[in-house]
Amino acid sequence: MTEALRGADIVARSLERLGCERIFTLSGNHIMSLFDAALETKIDLVHVRHEAAAVHMADAWGRLTGQAGIAMVTGGPGHANAVGALYTALGAESPMVLLSGHAATWELGRGGFQEIRQADMAAPVSKASWTATSAATLGREIGEAMRIATSGRPGPVPLSVPSDLLEERVESNAIVWPDAHGASSIPALADPVADAVLAAIAGARQPIIFAGPQLSNVSGRALLGRLEAATKVPAVIIESPRGIADATLGALSDLARRADLIVLLGKALDFTTRWATGSGFDPNVRVISIDPEAALVERAGREMNGRLVLGSIADVRNAAETLIARAASMKVREGGWLAEARAALDKRPAAWSTIVSQTPSRLHPAEVFRVLRPYVERDPDTVLICDGGEFAQWGQSMLPLRRRMINGVAGSIGGSLSFALSARLAERQAPIFAVLGDGTIGFHLSEFETAVRRKLPFVAVLGNDSLWNAESQIQLREYGKERMHGCDLLPARYDLVVAALGGHGEFVDKAADFPGAIEGALASGKPACINIQTESIAAPVIRL
Ligand SMILES: Cc1ncc(C[n+]2csc(CCOP(=O)(O)OP(=O)(O)O)c2C)c(N)n1
Ligand SMILES: [Mg+2]
Numbered sequence: 274m275t276e277a278l279r280g281a282d283i284v285a286r287s288l289e290r291l292g293c294e295r296i297f298t299l300s301g302n303h304i305m306s307l308f309d310a311a312l313e314t315k316i317d318l319v320h321v322r323h324e325a326a327a328v329h330m331a332d333a334w335g336r337l338t339g340q341a342g343i344a345m346v347t348g349g350p351g352h353a354n355a356v357g358a359l360y361t362a363l364g365a366e367s368p369m370v371l372l373s374g375h376a377a378t379w380e381l382g383r384g385g386f387q388e389i390r391q392a393d394m395a396a397p398v399s400k401a402s403w404t405a406t407s408a409a410t411l412g413r414e415i416g417e418a419m420r421i422a423t424s425g426r427p428g429p430v431p432l433s434v435p436s437d438l439l440e441e442r443v444e445s446n447a448i449v450w451p452d453a454h455g456a457s458s459i460p461a462l463a464d465p466v467a468d469a470v471l472a473a474i475a476g477a478r479q480p481i482i483f484a485g486p487q488l489s490n491v492s493g494r495a496l497l498g499r500l501e502a503a504t505k506v507p508a509v510i511i512e513s514p515r516g517i518a519d520a521t522l523g524a525l526s527d528l529a530r531r532a533d534l535i536v537l538l539g540k541a542l543d544f545t546t547r548w549a550t551g552s553g554f555d556p557n558v559r560v561i562s563i564d565p566e567a568a569l570v571e572r573a574g575r576e577m578n579g580r581l582v583l584g585s586i587a588d589v590r591n592a593a594e595t596l597i598a599r600a601a602s603m604k605v606r607e608g609g610w611l612a613e614a615r616a617a618l619d620k621r622p623a624a625w626s627t628i629v630s631q632t633p634s635r636l637h638p639a640e641v642f643r644v645l646r647p648y649v650e651r652d653p654d655t656v657l658i659c660d661g662g663e664f665a666q667w668g669q670s671m672l673p674l675r676r677r678m679i680n681g682v683a684g685s686i687g688g689s690l691s692f693a694l695s696a697r698l699a700e701r702q703a704p705i706f707a708v709l710g711d712g713t714i715g716f717h718l719s720e721f722e723t724a725v726r727r728k729l730p731f732v733a734v735l736g737n738d739s740l741w742n743a744e745s746q747i748q749l750r751e752y753g754k755e756r757m758h759g760c761d762l763l764p765a766r767y768d769l770v771v772a773a774l775g776g777h778g779e780f781v782d783k784a785a786d787f788p789g790a791i792e793g794a795l796a797s798g799k800p801a802c803i804n805i806q807t808e809s810i811a812a813p814v815i816r817l
Pocket of ligand 2: 742
């Protein structure tokens, strides 16, 4: 006689076998069996205040650690709430799995409780999306979801599990457990292809490498730095919806205009790269596409209309390593273009070091980030998060980006408090700063309660201009000053809200008080919000 296990126990034990230490979750009828099953494992359930926050936390976990973050939500409305946040993870190429409860199989098509086509709903914002149909194979399916999430271009994989399968008992000899992380099926970059790429680079006057968001964590940035050093080709990550105009990248748009060869390293040729056409590019610029997805290599070929000189389906990190290795035995180009390019990327207007607010009791964003910068630099493990509109763009351009997360290509604001909380679980010591605007903080303000409950300190640096300024700037530009409306907010005391939730609040309306507020927030050991009264300033534009 073998031991029978519930489907829920198979799920929990499979996750544990696959290395999962914690699950970001919010309870609900369809998943209470999974809460129960987690008690028999070492898995920590971090329960939160909105399903989207659970997804954002799993997303941040995936980005920071490279392991698939796991979120778990109930069926129907829980799943629906979670879906929007998958879009952010998809854009950021973040490995994560969303486990959603689901109406029982015997209820389907009969108007079951919270029955809705969950897999269809999540499909456009995920790498793969399906509903389990058998309790015995739940473990294998979770393994498969994790493998898909972490391989090739990483991304979110939602798996819906009907509640009756979670309750069903399966004899242990019938259980199909997951393979310990099946290997990626994405090919390596072949040496002759790598040599052809390097030859094209050698023949170009002003080549640039555009890398995708999957390289934006510490190991990815280090790898890209080594690739830049080995090839003497400037290499940047395009991870913002502002694309090549992301203020992080200085005067990249002026540099891109001069490029005669663009190497897309796991970077989609899309709106962020302005499809490498139009007035911002040399009309003869040639493109190389190295990408894990055949469809994106093909798309680059169509878009470039004869100017795609090479396309290869390959794993991004492996391709970078291969290029570095092959470059070692080739004649390396002179460093003049790289030095010129780095100066453009590092360029920041001189005025930024002295600029001060013109409005009484409000700080200019540059004043905020001049003060914050040494605190971010002090510890190399510090995690910086930038989220939101104009204020955060100033942060992106003025703060170091070694260990940084932004809301990403999806252009979806609101994830930062959840990112910060998750980052604190991954990073126990170093400071964590979340830079965000007053509109943005409203999406998941209640996660401060989660952070207090779980004793997860971080510092939210809130630029409060009582405005959805990014959209307000669009109105000003497109429709004129007298037609600006519908974007104003109250000068709310978010610092007091955070204090009321058990965290630490600071209020700043003078630049001189800001260092003390940062010290106070860090010393409190609590989740903290520094509510800074800021001027409404448009995002920076950096030109050569
Ligand atoms: C989910 C989502 N909703 C709306 C938007 C549009 N949007 C982008 S920035 C922004 C304003 C952000 O305001 P705030 O956080 O106060 O920053 P500010 O621009 O004022 O510095 C809005 C509404 C978006 N990008 N994502
Ligand atoms: Mg604002």
